[in-house]
Amino acid sequence: MAAQKELSGAGLRGQVAGKTALSTVGKSGSGLTYRGYDVSELADKCIFEEVAYLLLYGNLPTQSELNAYQAKLKKMRGLPQALKDVLERIPADAHPMDVLRTGCSMLGNLEMETDFDQQNDKTDRMLAVFPSIINYWYRFSHDNVRIETETDDATIGGHFLHLLKGEKPNELHERVMNVSLILYAEHEFNASTFTARVCASTLSDIHSCITGAIGSLRGHLHGGANEAAMDMIEGFASPDEAEKEMLAMLARKDKIMGFGHAIYSESDPRNVVIKGWSEKLAADVGDEVLYPVSVRCEEVMWREKKLFCNADFFHASAYHFMGIPTKLFTPIFVCSRLTGWAAHVFEQRANNRIIRPSAEYTGEELRPVPDIGARG
Numbered sequence: 001m002a003a004q005k006e007l008s009g010a011g012l013r014g015q016v017a018g019k020t021a022l023s024t025v026g027k028s029g030s031g032l033t034y035r036g037y038d039v040s041e042l043a044d045k046c047i048f049e050e051v052a053y054l055l056l057y058g059n060l061p062t063q064s065e066l067n068a069y070q071a072k073l074k075k076m077r078g079l080p081q082a083l084k085d086v087l088e089r090i091p092a093d094a095h096p097m098d099v100l101r102t103g104c105s106m107l108g109n110l111e112m113e114t115d116f117d118q119q120n121d122k123t124d125r126m127l128a129v130f131p132s133i134i135n136y137w138y139r140f141s142h143d144n145v146r147i148e149t150e151t152d153d154a155t156i157g158g159h160f161l162h163l164l165k166g167e168k169p170n171e172l173h174e175r176v177m178n179v180s181l182i183l184y185a186e187h188e189f190n191a192s193t194f195t196a197r198v199c200a201s202t203l204s205d206i207h208s209c210i211t212g213a214i215g216s217l218r219g220h221l222h223g224g225a226n227e228a229a230m231d232m233i234e235g236f237a238s239p240d241e242a243e244k245e246m247l248a249m250l251a252r253k254d255k256i257m258g259f260g261h262a263i264y265s266e267s268d269p270r271n272v273v274i275k276g277w278s279e280k281l282a283a284d285v286g287d288e289v290l291y292p293v294s295v296r297c298e299e300v301m302w303r304e305k306k307l308f309c310n311a312d313f314f315h316a317s318a319y320h321f322m323g324i325p326t327k328l329f330t331p332i333f334v335c336s337r338l339t340g341w342a343a344h345v346f347e348q349r350a351n352n353r354i355i356r357p358s359a360e361y362t363g364e365e366l367r368p369v370p371d372i373g374a375r376g
Contacts, residue, residue, distance in 0.1 A: 108207025
């Protein structure tokens with residue numbers, strides 16, 4: 001019998017668990033690429049639909065391909081009545097990630113993937129309808145309004161903001177949403193992506209794979225860092241107060257979300273991009289507190305702990321400046337990362353072997369079962 005290779009390290013850190021052609025993360029200590037393209041350049045030159053097409057179809061679209069893809073997605077934004085009925089029964093105090101998880105699962109019941117040849121169409125449908133799902137529930141449960149989800153907005157980012165606010169977003173807000181969705185679209189074998197691949201390796205349907213990924217992202221150690229960052233920085237009235245409180249938190253060894261990363265060793269390339277847009281948004285709304293507070297937090301964490309901001313930290317203020325409720329921050333991540341999850345499902349299916357690792361047993365040695373009277 002061949003000797004088994006032991007995988008050590010908490011959480012399988014540093015272990016190679018498979019192959020992918022979709023992205024490289026931290027290859028030079030700070031880089032991120034999607035199919036060979038630097039994420040910063042994609043965020044500068046593309047809209048989200050171009051990057052979604054790249055991940056799901058393998059290449060950047062031509063203008064005619066992009067036009068056709070956007071037209072396809074626009075036609076897929078409507079919600080089935082049965083799904084609306086389910087969303088209307090979910091209470092306002094439900095976790096929005098639970099809403100998306102339920103919405104995705106229900107969609108899988110109504111529009112089943114019966115053949116893997118349907119995977120692209122089913123994914124495009126989810127890509128188009130996820131903003132409709134979360135905003136239909138939010139507007140109904142919080143504002144008692146049944147919204148029309150089939151807008152004529154050209155982009156998914158614009159569509160999301162339109163549904164949330166009831167009016168077309170301005171050019172700056174739509175641009176920032178496109179950048180944000182691009183930055184969050186794909187990130188190699190993170191926990192939720194690996195969940196999707198494990199599910200796909202059993203040859204399960206695409207909705208089950210994505211539902212599982214949403215459940216994984218629901219956990220506080222994976223998703224929600226931008227929400228936690230927002231809760232923290234909103235509590236500081238000035239940069240000086242932020243520094244004082246941050247130092248106290250560090251002294252208490254409190255967990256401070258939005259800093260450091262499991263893979264990047266030097267910096268998170270997504271941070272510098274979204275930080276720049278957060279600064280523009282701050283100027284646009286006349287903010288003189290939240291952005292300076294965020295910058296001071298960044299300075300303190302680097303000075304004291306040599307920890308850099310990850311993608312989540314300045315996303316918090318960027319979303320806030322656009323009027324997005326904090327509880328919807330992580331669902332926006334889902335609307336973006338769906339593309340990476342699905343692309344990994346496609347990749348797993350194309351060269352599949354069921355993912356079934358072994359465990360190192362640490363329990364009792366073999367022993368007899370005592371009679372019930374001899375136990376205790």
